[in-house]
Structures are given as structure tokens and as C-alpha cells.
Amino acid sequence: MHVLITGGGGFLGVKLARLLAAQGTIRGKAITKLTQADLFAPEPVKAPFPTEGIALDIADRAAVDAAFAAKPDCVFHLAAVVSGQAEAEFDIGMRVNLHGTLNLLEAARHAGNRPIFVFTSSIAVYGGEIPEMIEDWTILNPQTSYGAQKAAGELMVTDYSRKGFIDGRGLRLPTVTVRPGKPNAAASSFMSSIFREPLQGEEANCPVSEDYPIWNSAPRNVVANIAYAAEIPEEDWGQNRCLAIPGQTNTVREMVDAMTRVAGSNAAGRITWKPDPFVQKICAGWRAHINPAKALRLGFRQDSTFEDNIRWFLEDDIRK
Numbered sequence: 629m630h631v632l633i634t635g636g637g638g639f640l641g642v643k644l645a646r647l648l649a650a651q652g653t654i655r656g657k658a659i660t661k662l663t664q665a666d667l668f669a670p671e672p673v674k675a676p677f678p679t680e681g682i683a684l685d686i687a688d689r690a691a692v693d694a695a696f697a698a699k700p701d702c703v704f705h706l707a708a709v710v711s712g713q714a715e716a717e718f719d720i721g722m723r724v725n726l727h728g729t730l731n732l733l734e735a736a737r738h739a740g741n742r743p744i745f746v747f748t749s750s751i752a753v754y755g756g757e758i759p760e761m762i763e764d765w766t767i768l769n770p771q772t773s774y775g776a777q778k779a780a781g782e783l784m785v786t787d788y789s790r791k792g793f794i795d796g797r798g799l800r801l802p803t804v805t806v807r808p809g810k811p812n813a814a815a816s817s818f819m820s821s822i823f824r825e826p827l828q829g830e831e832a833n834c835p836v837s838e839d840y841p842i843w844n845s846a847p848r849n850v851v852a853n854i855a856y857a858a859e860i861p862e863e864d865w866g867q868n869r870c871l872a873i874p875g876q877t878n879t880v881r882e883m884v885d886a887m888t889r890v891a892g893s894n895a896a897g898r899i900t901w902k903p904d905p906f907v908q909k910i911c912a913g914w915r916a917h918i919n920p921a922k923a924l925r926l927g928f929r930q931d932s933t934f935e936d937n938i939r940w941f942l943e944d945d946i947r948k
């Protein structure tokens with residue numbers, strides 16, 4: 629199996645590549661090659677099979693077609709510009725999140741080998757006038773350009789699957805926290821930085837109130853679920869190709885308290901609480917109560933406590 633990861637140099641892309649390197653198989657078939665594609669060629673992970681990092685702008689149709697000349701058997705499409713940037717820079721969001729996704733779907737279709745195609749969508753597809761509790765059948769009603777671009781991608785993943793061009797699966801990811809590194813342009817960036825920075829001895833600001841609820845999942849669980857999405861037999865997915873994967877709902881206060889229980893009280897004292905209307909407006913449109921019934925039936929992994937998110941950050945990702 630030749631595996632291609634777009635966004636393969638990003639936060640989740642690198643972790644997914646490492647997981648696949650350790651796993652070695654997809655659907656019981658040996659992985660024979662792993663390609664991590666990103667805007668700049670990523671450092672490929674070490675694996676018991678050939679790996680490579682390539683530079684690929686998914687908005688460049690000719691370059692995408694060239695990458696698909698190798699006919700990858702399994703594509704994990706993670707490349708995207710994140711919510712805050714897609715909102716602030718509409719053209720870039722459209723170019724990458726919408727047209728880039730279409731380029732990949734078209735290239736996969738023309739490759740003719742009907743690859744497994746795992747697409748990372750987001751809970752940003754939900755919002756507006758819908759019930760507070762989200763079920764598998766709740767309509768997609770995005771309230772941001774990012775969410776609209778992801779929702780459009782989901783529809784196309786489903787239609788390309790129905791047409792038999794790909795074996796597609798779309799996953800609505802919860803907010804993934806704790807994310808390592810630096811703050812990014814995602815409006816949800818604070819949902820990691822208020823834990824990451826204090827745990828690394830620095831200050832961070834929380835722009836929302838402490839009773840704000842967040843549908844979240846730990847990187848270990850999200851990456852395991854992205855890899856698992858490729859494993860599930862097609863007949864088990866049914867017609868609805870895209871679904872919300874599991875997560876957990878915690879208020880900011882509950883999350884901060886969990887950090888205190890794991891790491892002591894010093895960290896929480898490094899959080900400042902200055903409201904930010906831009907972030908608050910985007911976050912107000914997001915939903916935090918989701919019943920991922922189908923994903924649980926299919927065997928996706930569920931988070932159990934936010935203390936795990938903190939513990940795993942300390943084990944896997946804290947800046948040493």
C-alpha cells in the first residue's frame with residue numbers, strides 16, 4: 629500500500645505518519661511507501677518501509693496530478709488553512725480548503741485506482757439555527773468560511789464515493805488539544821495555549837469566559853481515529869460518508885482544574901483572562917454537545933478525561 633498524507637508536515641500529519649510507521653499495515657496489507665506532502669517538503673518519518681517528504685501545493689492542480697501519477701492506494705487529506713486564517717483571508721481559504729480539496733478528489737478520480745480517501749473535516753460545519761445537541765443527522769450549517777469550505781469538501785467526498793471514484797471517509801474532528809509548538813491562526817488556538825504555555829512556564833491569555841464549553845479530543849486519540857478511519861470496511865460505513873468522531877465536552881474551568889490536578893497549581897496562575905471579541909464571535913458559533921453515535925458504533929476511540937490530554941502532552945510534546 630502506498631500512502632499519501634497531505635499536510636504531512638503539520639501537527640496531525642506528522643503524528644499520523646509516525647503512527648502508520650509503527651503500525652505498518654492498513655486493512656492487513658503492508659504499507660510499502662509513505663509520502664508526506666506539504667507546502668515545504670517535510671522531514672520524512674523513520675519507518676521499516678520507504679518514506680519521503682515532498683513539496684506539494686494542493687491548490688496547484690498540475691502538481692497534484694503529478695503526485696497522483698504514483699497512484700497512492702490510501703490518501704489522508706489533512707492539508708488546510710485553519711479557521712482564523714480562512715476567515716481573515718477569504719481567498720486563501722477558498723484556494724486551499726475548497727479548490728485544493730477538489731484538486732485532490734479529481735486527481736484521485738483520474739488515477740483510476742479508487743483509493744481510500746480520508747478527509748479531515750471539522751465541527752466548524754455545525755452552528756446557527758440547529759438544536760444544541762448534535763446528532764449524526766443534524767444538518768451542516770457552518771457559520772464561518774472555514775466551516776463552509778469543509779462542509780463543501782464533505783459533500784464532494786460523499787459524491788465521489790457514491791460515483792465509485794474513491795472510497796471516501798470524512799471525519800469531523802473536535803478541537804484537538806493540547807497542541808504543541810506555537811499559537812497558530814486557528815480561532816481555537818487558545819484552547820491549547822492556555823495549557824501548553826503555562827505548563828512550559830509561560831503566560832497565556834484565555835479570550836473566552838471560564839464557563840465556555842469545548843468539544844475536544846487529545847492528539848493521541850484523534851490521530852488513532854484518523855488512522856482507524858481507513859481500516860473500516862466500506863459496507864460498514866453506509867451511505868453517509870462523513871461523521872463526527874468522538875470527543876468530550878469540558879468547560880474551560882474544568883480543563884484548567886484537570887491541569888491543576890495533573891501538574892499542580894502553578895500552571896493555572898499563568899493564565900490571564902482578557903476577553904477577545906474576534907475570537908469570541910467565532911467561538912460563539914461553534915457547538916460543544918455532540919452525540920457521535922455512528923462513530924462509536926463503528927469502533928472509533930473516545931476520550932475519557934481531560935487529565936489524559938494533559939498527561940499525554942507532558943509525555944509526548946512538552947518543549948524539553
Ligand SMILES: NC(=O)c1ccc[n+]([C@@H]2O[C@H](COP(=O)([O-])OP(=O)(O)OC[C@H]3O[C@@H](n4cnc5c(N)ncnc54)[C@H](O)[C@@H]3O)[C@@H](O)[C@H]2O)c1
Binds near residue numbers: 666
Ligand atoms: N487541530 C485541530 O484542532 C483541528 C480541528 C478540526 C479539524 N482539523 C483539521 O485537521 C487537519 C490537520 O490539522 P492540523 O492541526 O494538523 O493543522 P496544521 O496547520 O498543523 O497542518 C496543516 C498543514 O497543511 C499545510 N498546508 C496549508 N496549505 C497547503 C497547501 N496549499 N498545500 C499543501 N499543504 C498545505 C500546512 O503547511 C500545514 O503543515 C486540517 O485539515 C484541519 O482543518 C484540525
